[in-house]
Amino acid sequence: MADTLDIGGKLLLLGAGKMGGAMLEGWLKLGLDPAGVGVIDPYLPPEIAGDLSVKGIAVNPMLASFGTPAVVLLAIKPQMMDVAMSSVAPLFGSDTLAVSIMAGKTIASIAALLPADTAIVRAMPNTPAAVGRGITAAVPNAFVTADQERAADALLRATGAVEWVADESLIDAVTAVSGSGPAYVFHLVEAMAEAGAAAGLPADLAMRLARATVAGSGELLHRSDLPAATLRQNVTSPGGTTAAALEVLMAENGLTPLMERAVEAARRRAGELAS
Structure with missing residues (x-):
């Protein structure tokens, strides 16, 4: 062969x-x-x-x-x-x-x-x-x-x-999004687990739930042709628990501007290291 x-x-x-x-x-x-x-x-x-x-x-x-x-x-x-x-x-x-x-x-x-x-x-x-x-x-x-x-x-x-x-010149931005990105996702798991423990869950259970949720959601995203925004909307019932959480995450000072600052910090540092 x-x-x-x-x-x-x-x-x-x-x-x-x-x-x-x-x-x-x-x-x-x-x-x-x-x-x-x-x-x-x-x-x-x-x-x-x-x-x-x-x-x-x-x-x-x-x-x-x-x-x-x-x-x-x-x-x-x-x-x-x-x-x-x-x-x-x-x-x-x-x-x-x-x-x-x-x-x-x-x-x-x-x-x-x-x-x-x-x-x-x-x-x-x-x-x-x-x-x-x-x-x-x-x-x-x-x-x-x-x-x-x-x-x-x-x-x-x-x-x-x-x-x-x-x-x-785009490689610095690539580094900031996908090169460093796995660390952002792993930290998301840490943050979700800590939030779950703060809400009353045993810490080990909160971590298992967070790990499985992020891993499963990533696999769903991988297998689906739908945009990430559509998958998010499919999980969100009007007036429900997910909507309440997303009001915080999607607020003017929520996750998007925070991620923009994080990616920009990584992009800037990548340029400094390259020079």
């Missing part, structure tokens, strides 16, 4: 931590040939390194013998970029694509460490990628071909949906 994920050559993964490891697992499930994959991660636990080797993946190979990859995916910590890129830059051929999921590192900062005119895709995933339900926004530079964009899209889709944007 032919591979279902073919990127037209070898793939070199720099960093197999939580995000890089989740992506690698997704690629293998989609049929990427492990014999064409190399992983560079000096901090990889021995048991994980051994498991990857058994699958046929080259773990921390001699780079000179690896050959020219079609794609180099950068899943390392941003502060490790300079050192890591200096070792792999000589592998880049004229058709090698760099895909970066490093937070805060711009295309220009990556390009400065690679051969001139290298094709680069900058992507911002989020942590639900670990369970195959992530959302990634990606932006290509001017040297990315249509085939390379399709390869990047296939690799990024291994852990969830992908949205392409044309303007790199």
